[in-house]
Amino acid sequence: MTLKRVYVWELPVRLTHWLLFFSILTLSATGYYIGHPFISVPSPAKDHFVMGTMRAVHLYAAIVFTLAVLARLYWLFAGNRYARFSEFIPLSLWRLRSLWRTFLYYSFIRHDPDDYPGHNALAALSYAGIFMIYLVMIATGLALYTVIASASSPFQVFDFLVPLFNGLQMARLIHHIGMWIVLIFVVAHIYFVFLSSIIEHIGTFDSIFSGYKFVPEKEAERS
């Protein structure tokens, strides 16, 4: 079987991926502290700024995160076929078949993976899910931010979000739960990336840096 080198992940996909990676690590670490301040410092108060720093870093990382998500959402419409909207929703017959095949492969029932150069249909579905969670994180985060921003801040336009989540405390809870969902995704995601790199050896791991994958010729042509 010959493998063909295919350019799958254009720069915006790779760039947003790594911006999201670093911002999510930062947001989770600082967010966990905000939710659960485990560092306590001695008096006097004026000598320390632990919570203040955590919140500031959280908010700066949130800016990076939000802009990266917006850029990636734009690229759903502007990107190549592997980055597009339609990749993430398994509606066509072959995509549904790919979903099923991948599932059987991961369940040790079939032994040949789906070699489609883009996301396999199961991975794509999980990414669609995680994009939704991103939007929930941004919306709840902005809702929480309205009471942190000054009364004349332009961010006050988002105050309609607060009743939507049934108040700030519910927004906070959803935001907090969202973090754990993201982290569960991250563990599974990294495992599957390594799995697919090591077992399928189509260059999955390298692809998110270089943009290229190596796939069987017949798969490269599939559309």
Next chain:
Amino acid sequence: MSRHQLGDELERRGISRRDFLGFCASMAAVLGLPDTATNAIAAAVENEARPILIWLEFQDCAGNTESFLRATHPTVADLILDSISLNYHETLMAAAGSQAESVRQRTVRDNVGKYIAVVEGSIPDGADGGYCTIGGRSALDIAREVCGGAAATIAVGTCAAFGGIPAAAPNPTGALSVADAVPGVKNLINMSACPANAENITALIVYYMTLKQWPPLDQYRRPLFAYGKTIHDNCERRAHFDAGQFVEAWGDEAHRHGQCLYKMGCKGPATSQNCPVVKWNEGTNWPIGCGHPCLGCAEPNFWDTMTPFYQRLPEVVGFNVGKWIDPVGLSLVGLAAAAAAFHGIGEVARHHLGKTRPIEDKAGSEK
């Protein structure tokens, strides 16, 4: 009330001109108006036509009435009570029974579009409004009649403003806020809190008497002068929050040193009101000032979304999600990692059984 009369009245009650101006200045401060507004306020309180108030009580505990009667500045409460005409107030009026009812009806009839309705307590619509009736009429009915004809309606306390405790899940009586019970009510102003701070109610009335209009409101129709900032933003313990100094248990070292109550469930970060500035009981102190976390009493759905009070994150319909989210989340992440490890072992086994694509294929690609 003429100036002369008010002067006499003040004197009779032992309030000097100086005290009176002091009161007016404090009102200006609460309202966030400049010092120069003091004279305008004094003139308005002395000379303006008294607004007529009808104070309705429904599903309530009379806490707002209590709070208002004990309004700050000894006897200035009386002054405000005198400079408004409180035509109907069940707890205060001498009249009773049908006599009282007829006073209310007459006031509504004679002053359509001119009086101010004040509502305390939520309004149940369960059992056709039968859970709260006064003089044989449902609260719903009375509220619609009185608020419907008012120039403005002030919902005092969280129950009237948002449904409050009676509306807490499962809301057995179908308790509604004024906004929900009287759709299309004109000039509704929500003075939420449990109870509403007398200082703020007084300031609202003074604002109206002085400027002949109602103050700017937030999205829940609460005046920005009182609800424009969170408790957390003005909290005297905020430096401890930012530093990272938290009370971990009642009476611990941090608690004795007045550090931040965040970990004890303080809802100050989610609650907008001016308690840290105006305080309570004649500016004596306020909850956080004496070591108790904010309960979030001024917010919509506070009983449902701010509880448990001594826990930071809320419960959701009986499930203590807030308490368990971190241990459960952490376990699930661990479980995912363990599942991945097991799956990985399976993969290695599969590989050794020769079921997967041979490694050499990769070389083929590099030709």
